């Protein structure tokens with residue numbers, strides 16, 4: 009897998025220590041240096057070694073995406089590396105199926121991790137990214153209240169009131185029975201809206217979003233899973249998923265998602281403002297997220313909220 013040292017582009021990946029991000033890190037390492045951005049130093053150095061054994065090159069930056077001060081420190085560290093960045097993959101994310109927790113500022117943990125953190129990281133890096141850099145966000149189709157499989161699973165789409173209301177875990181009424189699901193759908197809707205607004209605002213860079221498909225073998229939503237469910241996820245599910253994939257278009261595996269995401273992250277066609285499905289084909293988001301007025305409102309409100317955070 010060793011990359012050509014004379015043409016070593018660098019790709020930043022958040023959440024590379026598990027699931028889709030992990031599979032993507034190995035795939036991206038075939039194209040250049042990987043900047044691994046994660047919250048657990050030990051996991052990061054293990055991954056660095058594993059990539060090195062495969063002939064890849066990686067550097068690690070510790071960052072807790074739910075903590076804006078940590079995000080800003082990580083961005084400064086990445087900039088100081090002075091690498092020729094060609095791509096930024098905002099992949100890290102959580103879905104709390106058990107108790108919905110809060111960050112140190114008292115903000116909804118899911119909204120902070122899935123929307124505010126990636127938004128702050130992207131904006132801090134933005135002026136330092138060379139023209140043509142691909143910025144990719146991993147989102148989720150559960151933001152769309154018309155998405156039938158998501159509704160069947162209990163989601164009711166994004167429930168955005170405002171960025172401040174979301175930070176305070178306040179959602180539009182009529183949502184899911186689990187607050188964590190409203191929080192997840194809203195955070196993904198907000199970051200998808202921001203992706204589409206960024207694409208219009210900054211044409212010198214390319215901003216795209218990917219719905220990676222339903223990947224039941226990853227750690228997502230595992231906060232309330234008992235030992236038995238975790239066992240199924242790790243040992244049985246990886247065998248079952250490929251059998252069902254031909255019949256269920258939305259099912260995927262981290263390996264497949266990693267290949268699709270890497271293609272988009274390393275794309276040189278200049279495409280921007282595209283929302284891709286699990287197969288790497290353009291798809292449509294909810295009616296709300298497609299509305300440029302909504303996209304701009306999310307961006308303006310998020311910037312105002314983040315400006316108030318010191319550090």
Ligand SMILES: NC(=O)c1ccc[n+]([C@@H]2O[C@H](COP(=O)([O-])OP(=O)(O)OC[C@H]3O[C@@H](n4cnc5c(N)ncnc54)[C@H](OP(=O)(O)O)[C@@H]3O)[C@@H](O)[C@H]2O)c1
Nearest residue numbers: 023025026027028072073074099100101222223226227228
């Ligand atoms: N799985 C699916 O079916 C599915 C469907 C649609 C979208 N997605 C999206 O795909 C992305 C990857 O999820 P996954 O399914 O691969 O889940 P996963 O296996 O749980 O991986 C999540 C990654 O995010 C990192 N992370 C979580 N909180 C963080 C924080 N505060 N700061 C820094 N890193 C943090 C985790 O780090 P640790 O290793 O330290 O925990 C891990 O590396 C997420 O954005 C998710 O919403 C997944």
